[in-house]
Amino acid sequence: MFVVWAGRDLGTGTVAAPGSGFLPFWAGLLMCAFALAVLWSAITKGGASVASLWVDVRWGSVVFMIASLAVYAALLDVLGFLLATIPLLLVLLRGVDPVRWRTAIPIALLSTVAVWWVLKRALLIQLPTGMFEIG
């Protein structure tokens, strides 16, 4: 519905002279139609319930991972690639299926520096350096 609204606001124009909102508007309407078809099929035919799909799921790990990635995405530009990636790997290595510090620290440090070296030095790809301009 949001896409339909956004398309309408952008101006749909006509078929001969479509506006910027033409495609979003009609694609949005199609999405609504298909969503209704899926809903109708779920009501009439049934199937696995939402609850049954999530039985035995380790919610904690999934939420932890998504939250870590969100924080990483937010901090990447601010801290730069090296300073943001090393803590992320440490947090993930310790938080999800914890490994010992003695293993986690070398893995986090070496893998980050290796990836940084390949991308930055070997392939000359620009990576964010952050406010401290490290990396």
Added chain:
Amino acid sequence: VDIIANVAQGFGVALLPVNLLYCFIGVFIGTLVGVLPGIGPVSAMSLLLPITLAGTPESGIIMMAGIYYGSMYGGSTTSILVNIPGEAASVVTCLDGHEMALQGRAGPALGIAALGSFFAGTFAIVALMLVAPTLAIWAVAFGPAEYFSLMVLGLVVLTFLTQGSMAKALLMACVGAVLGLIGLDSITAQPRLTFDRLELYDGIGLVPVVMGLFGIAEVLANLERPIARKIIKTKLSQLWPNREDWKASAGPMARGTVLGFFLGILPGGGAVISSFASYALEKRLSKTSPAQASPKALCKPA
């Protein structure tokens, strides 16, 4: 006669030992770079362009071709082994290639993908040389109506690929189309669905979407159920396919080669539509369920 003389001269130059060495270096570096998700053939070639300046122009072009083929194949490697396509054309390789890897047949899967690419690529190049002058005239006549038809073809192919609910597949096709609309309108330069974020003005690239849908989804799927973790533990042996694999792959390779050639020469179509169309064709012809991993599916044209 001119064509044959030109082809012979071309082979004469290409088969010089120094050019073969350049080709090998190109393929080697291209494969290494292609394994990195997000760096496709075009970006690999752009990044490695300075390396080609050392030799003659012919050696440079040969090395670039090697980088292109190597990085295309590198994309298939990650698709098969870790279920993350290196670039868009390798998405279909994930479907059955990774399944074969999970069954302990990663070696033949990689081998068939490489050989399929090699046969189709070689045929396409020779055929292209023969029909290039005619095609040049035809390509100029390719207008908006033809491009529109090509896009419709892409969506029609999608309906072939669906397993299960057609409504869900079409819904996701619409979601994909809407994601593709994000950014500046190419005609009016009006921002669409950008939420005033500067990052969205350039649109959402294929790589972030693919990484999110395949890469992060795979990580989360492995996390949510500890028992269902799928790690390939078998050794990577026997890269050369066995007799049965050859028997199963020969037809799809031939069909994929011809289909890939005709779709590949269309401007704008490229490897992505070719690979999807080829998979769709084989799925239609196959008597077995798509869920049963088949080497046939790997014979996509590159």
